[in-house]
Amino acid sequence: MVKRIPKRFFDLTSPLYDFIIRDNPTSKIIEVLKLTGQERVLEIGAGTGRSVASVIPLARQVWILDPSQSMLQQAIQKFPSARPVLGYAEELPFDEGFFFDRVIAIDSLHHWDDQLEALKEIKRVLEPKRGFSLIVEFDPSRPLGHYIKSMEKFFRMGSRFFTPLEMRKLHKQANLTIIRQAYVDEGTYLTISTNK
Numbered sequence: 001m002v003k004r005i006p007k008r009f010f011d012l013t014s015p016l017y018d019f020i021i022r023d024n025p026t027s028k029i030i031e032v033l034k035l036t037g038q039e040r041v042l043e044i045g046a047g048t049g050r051s052v053a054s055v056i057p058l059a060r061q062v063w064i065l066d067p068s069q070s071m072l073q074q075a076i077q078k079f080p081s082a083r084p085v086l087g088y089a090e091e092l093p094f095d096e097g098f099f100f101d102r103v104i105a106i107d108s109l110h111h112w113d114d115q116l117e118a119l120k121e122i123k124r125v126l127e128p129k130r131g132f133s134l135i136v137e138f139d140p141s142r143p144l145g146h147y148i149k150s151m152e153k154f155f156r157m158g159s160r161f162f163t164p165l166e167m168r169k170l171h172k173q174a175n176l177t178i179i180r181q182a183y184v185d186e187g188t189y190l191t192i193s194t195n196k
């Protein structure tokens, strides 16, 4: 069942987001994206653009997708060269054959209503030969992830977190092939996959 609670939550809290959350997780792992300046990159759940900041100077074109117009508006003001897309991970509004070299989702997947459907959509839009996706998530079995999970439960955000093992299973169900999984810090981990 599609609940769309996160969209309403982020619509309401968007003016405070950059004030409360100040770090840029992508800057710590930018090298894993192997950007050469030629890539078309899609960030799903881009929010206010916090994570895409370090990607934009290194890619040919960046699309930022989010269901919350107020989050997206802030991102557009900061990064006018990015292409804003209002939409959901579960129904990516791109035609068949429209591909991205990189699809990234930072601190966003646990907010999606239907993660399996969304991963199938990622597979659909990934460039078939050299494209790959990067998902960065909290591990709920580690203290930091457990804390974030408890906080989001308290705020009734409807979030659903996955351990690295569960994330592997989910990718397998979506027919995505994991090529790397690693911790970024004590509580978050990355998963890189291709559609081969």
Ligand SMILES: C[S@@+](CC[C@H](N)C(=O)[O-])C[C@H]1O[C@@H](n2cnc3c(N)ncnc32)[C@H](O)[C@@H]1O
Residues within 6 Å of the ligand: 006, 007, 010, 044, 045, 046, 047, 048, 049, 050, 051, 065, 066, 067, 068, 071, 087, 088, 089, 090, 105, 106, 107, 108, 111, 112, 113
């Ligand atoms: C915690 S914020 C992360 C934003 C950004 N990636 C960052 O690192 O700052 C999560 C974002 O996911 C978005 N989101 C929630 N449900 C979504 C869905 N079904 N599809 C795509 N994005 C969604 C929210 O609107 C929000 O902007």
